[in-house]
Amino acid sequence: EQAPAIAAVEGLDAVFVGPSDLALSAGLPVSAALEDPRFADLLRRVVQPCRERGLPLGIYCASPAHVHRFRELGCTFFTLMSETALLRGAAVQKLADSR
Secondary structure (H helix, E strand, O other): OOHHHHHOOOOOOOEEEOHHHHHHHOOOOOOHHHHOHHHHHHHHHHHHHHHHHOOOEEEEEOOHHHHHHHHHOOOOEEEEOOHHHHHHHHHHHHHHHHO
């Protein structure tokens, strides 16, 4: 609800969304970020004022599929997993390959 006011803050260089935070703050499950149209509507309400002000809008992505989904919804930059998740995934794969 406060996205227009946030986007209007003087000196703001970009906006970054935590998809889980956005979902939970609206009473949606974390999984809503994947396919729930209610989440898409919430994110569009953040995208619009950022677009109007020419602000980059970033979002955390847990997978390449998230990047594609959030790009389609109007986000302009992305983090793709945390270092911990990347390292864990690589370690799990190496262990599986070793067995």
